[in-house]
Amino acid sequence: MSRILILNAIPDDTRPELETQLDKLTSDPKQHFECKVIRLRDLDIRYCTGCWDCWVKTPGLCAHKDAMTEIYPEVIAADSVVFLSPISMGFVTALCKKVCDRLIPLVHPYFEIYKGEMHHKSRYEKRPALAVWLTDESPESVDLDNIHRLFERLSVNMKTDFSGVIYAKTTMEDIANALSAL
């Protein structure tokens, strides 16, 4: 059974119905996947300061001792990580981006050529596929393209698969089908 980690980066409580559906989904034993949701806005998560301690002082460990300490093992253990966010100023929320930045302890500082480009080496052998789930019902195509492209690049840098951007999933069935397809 695949393990899906949903990082809920909705910054406020304006989408209670969707979050209720999510709660139901995670406790539904009939699903073909194991799903865990982490609501990021409730947690103390600091911004990456670019100190590089996780690369050159305490390899693999972030200098911040905050809620990310609990999230890192969940990310590594998952088969897919889904960033759930509304479109914000044409991109994902700052809350979502803050968590993306904090993923750098999962890569190694060393450079290597990957797909013909310079990238950092991976620190972990097993890496979850990434996906984005936008809460917007009818996003503009330019925003969809930009978000797709940026997270596709992130997936290349993390040396993992990108499962794509999903959106306009409002019923539990829709959500379950989209997640099953990851």
Added chain:
Amino acid sequence: MRYLLCNGSPKGNNGNTSMILDALAEGISSVSDQHIIRANLNRVQEHESLVLTLLDSEVIIIAFPLYTDAMPGITMAFIEALRPHIGQFDKHTFCFVVQSGFPERIHCEPVEKYLIRLAGILGAKYGGTLILGGGMMMNPKRFQIVNHIGARLSDTQVFDETCIKNATPLIRFPVVSRGLMTLATKLPVTQSYWDSQLKANGAYERRFDCPYEPKD
């Protein structure tokens, strides 16, 4: 002309982004009657008051290092702070600077596309994105290039397209050189920048640690 130079690096005045803005500011100042304000976006609690300064400026430059293929979280937080003022930027020009340790432009091009879109969302004029790849340090040659871009900016209020393209001309490694680059990255000298820091911190032996590996 009133300029606001925003440093979107979490490192504030201690990073490469700050040095790039120094070079740009010096270039802009080479023409008289230029009023420059500098601001650090790492003071997130000051974003709202900074937006008021921004509204009073004419040319805004937002510079940041590439973090996980886009802007750092603090820079995105500042972008979100602009949302209540959408519609008030029609007399503003937004220019951007993206700097990355990777030598190829390809890493920065998706965020460049996003920044074009951002200017459109704001209803502002897009003044171009200067991509600076491959620089862990600001050397004199690079300082001169950026300085010149700043001087041209004060003439036209947008980045000179030719100048910014020449700043990092390499889009991707040519196919013929990729094998050679692969070999080069296997040489210890390629990783010496990191190795020297790992050794100085007594962390070299632990450099491949995987602290979050599942125990089962």
